[in-house]
Amino acid sequence: MPLTPEINAILEKAETQGLFKALLSQLNKDFLRAGIVENFDLHTIIKHTGRNLVAAIYALIISDFERYLNLLYVIDIDEAAIKAMPIQRVDELAQGVSILILQRELAKVTLKNRP
Numbered sequence: 001m002p003l004t005p006e007i008n009a010i011l012e013k014a015e016t017q018g019l020f021k022a023l024l025s026q027l028n029k030d031f032l033r034a035g036i037v038e039n040f041d042l043h044t045i046i047k048h049t050g051r052n053l054v055a056a057i058y059a060l061i062i063s064d065f066e067r068y069l070n071l072l073y074v075i076d077i078d079e080a081a082i083k084a085m086p087i088q089r090v091d092e093l094a095q096g097v098s099i100l101i102l103q104r105e106l107a108k109v110t111l112k113n114r115p
Contacts, residue, residue, distance in 0.1 A: 004095050007050040010102040014109070015046060022109040023102070024049065030105070034071040036060070053101065058094035072097070075104055 014023045024040045031038040038056050040049060060068035072082065077100050085096050 003047075003050045003054065004099065006099045007054070007095065007102065008046065010099065010106060011046040011050055014106050017110070019106065019109050019113060020046070022113060023105055026105045026109050027053070027101075030075050031056075031071065034067060034074040036067055036071060050098070050102075054091075054094050054098045057097050057101070058091060061090055061094060061097075072101075075101055077101065077104055 011020065011023075014020045021042050024042050024044070027040045028038070031040075036056075038052075040052060044052070057068070060071065072079075077097070081100055082097070085093065088096070
């Protein structure tokens, strides 16, 4: 399944703002805080980052739902936003959740790097 345009748009926005590496660092930090060993390489191209994030979320939903919920808590994803998502296939859910994660993480790094 191809990535949704929103995922690439968020990653490209981070790149244009000079925050792409900070975004990846924040993802790595929050995944680690949730007890999930996932390494988003700082030298990865945008397309691969989106695909890797969706794959990681998909795997968590399928194999370790408790850690998935913990990750959402650590990143501070709005529970109402998750509940508002329509019932869908797991791969679509993984993409939707990845969008929410990227939006939240970009907001964090934007705030931290504000002049």
